[in-house]
Amino acid sequence: MNHTELTNKAINLLKKLIETPSFSSEEEGTAAHIENWFQEHEIPFKRSNNNIWAANLHFDESKPTLLLNSHHDTVKPNNGYTKNPFEAIVENGKLYGLGSNDAGGCLVSLIATFTYYYKQPNLAYNLVMVASAEEESSGENGLNSMLSIIPKIDVAIVGEPTLMQLAIAEKGLVVFDATVKGTPSHAAHPNDDNAIYNTIDVLKWFQEYTFEKKSAVLGDVKMTVTQINAGKQHNAVPANVKLVVDVRVNDAYSNEEIADILQAASPCSEIIPRSLRLNSSSIPKEHPLVQAGIALGRETYGSPTLSDQAALSCPSLKLGPGNSTRSHTADEFIYLYEIEEGVKIYIELLSRIV
Structure with a gap:
């Protein structure tokens, strides 16, 4: 044929x-x-x-x-x-x-x-x-x-x-579920540990952080916060803010290495990978x-x-x-x-x- x-x-x-x-x-x-x-x-x-x-x-x-x-x-x-x-x-x-x-x-x-x-x-x-x-x-x-x-x-x-x-x-992919914690309170009372306000610095960290190793073919690792969720009612400061972080991994790192780096370096209270298999x-x-x-x-x-x-x-x-x-x-x-x-x-x- x-x-x-x-x-x-x-x-x-x-x-x-x-x-x-x-x-x-x-x-x-x-x-x-x-x-x-x-x-x-x-x-x-x-x-x-x-x-x-x-x-x-x-x-x-x-x-x-x-x-x-x-x-x-x-x-x-x-x-x-x-x-x-x-x-x-x-x-x-x-x-x-x-x-x-x-x-x-x-x-x-x-x-x-x-x-x-x-x-x-x-x-x-x-x-x-x-x-x-x-x-x-x-x-x-x-x-x-x-x-x-x-x-x-x-x-x-x-x-x-x-x-x-x-x-x-x-590029590989690791999706992380991250948590930023604070102190829950009534919105009418003073609170110097508002989880939503704490998230401002955390988001800035994710925006500015760079991974050291570059790839000649794939360039830098790309990390992006893609989802954010917090709060259930207008008069209550929530105890935490949930983030989803999408990380596109170059061939200079394994997914396990990316997870180790973020768990050690990120300012989140908790950051957990959903899967490490998509290398x-x-x-x-x-x-x-x-x-x-x-x-x-x-x-x-x-x-x-x-x-x-x-x-x-x-x-x-x-x-x-x-x-x-x-x-x-x-x-x-x-x-x-x-x-x-x-x-x-x-x-x-x-x-x-x-």
């Missing part, structure tokens, strides 16, 4: 995915469409929860294994949509619909690429394709649940919208996969956004059609030419290493 046929089929699959709601942990319908693709192309596959996976025909345990992965779940549409988010609408070369850009275009392009190579003998790498669930929610039944089921992975391409440029590193990811610029991409004129960069790379312990490359700035926006879309380019570049990239 040539590139054009594969691209057209991939676009048709994407239209079906768009028109089938697939919020995180509710991906049964889109999983069925992906199963149908593999059945139509006579590719054996397996399903675990709503994750669909397959391996190339001539899988050889003595060879390293390359994972091709993207997700078929979506966030819920926001209130800004002017088009039906569950209708695949093509206008002026754009395919509109929820999940078209994040990450449907990447997913169908990778499935098409896997199909192209499925029967080819004498590949240097085995290929494993995983269409995963629960990426948007970092759920327990997503890609992380597949790593004990699929063959051992040596390197991965994770399909997320990067304009087909090479994201060779990705930063990277792949050496010298890796054959990256060098193959550079040879195709692709540029390297560091990505500030989180993906299923966080579930992987092997080197991984984030690469896919579409633009990350369109993700989670109203009237989400992907250009049809981007899918065509995605299939073409994925196939050319693998031809240089497999």
Whole structure:
């Protein structure tokens, strides 16, 4: 099957995915469409929860294994949509619909690429394709649940919208729940230990604090207070203020190190990480996969956004059609030419290493 046929089929699959709601942990319908693709192309596959996976025909345990992965779940549409988010609408070369850009275009392009190579003998790498669930929610039944089921992975391409440029590193994420304490009182009485006023200096500390280690690819660790909550009635000073702090971690730190630093240095009464498992990811610029991409004129960069790379312990490359700035926006879309380019570049990239 040539590139054009594969691209057209991939676009048709994407239209079906768009028109089938697939919020995180509710991906049964889109999983069925992906199963149908593999059945139509006579590719054996397996399903675990709503994750669909397959391996190339001539899988050889003595060879390293390359994972091709993207997700078929979506966030819920926001209130800004002017088009039906569950209708695949093509206008002026754009395919509109929820999940078209994040990450449907990447997913169908990778499935098409896997199909192209499925029967080819004498590949240097085995290929494993995983269409995963629960990426948007970092759920327990997503890609992380597949790593004990699929063959051992040596390197991965994770399909997320990067304009087909090479994201060779990705920031990790730690979300902290923090508490600023004070003395509760009636609002009419003097109080020199008002938890809300105490929070002013704490917020200033978070705004001004910088982590020492910088990354050549990912830059600084970025820390942002994103939520604040206190008080229940107008005439009572609360005992504490609750903060939520979002920390995007570069590859110079582990998540555990970030937690240790903040627990020792922050002026909060208490600061507790929700999870430490979403670590930063990277792949050496010298890796054959990256060098193959550079040879195709692709540029390297560091990505500030989180993906299923966080579930992987092997080197991984984030690469896919579409633009990350369109993700989670109203009237989400992907250009049809981007899918065509995605299939073409994925196939050319693998031809240089497999």
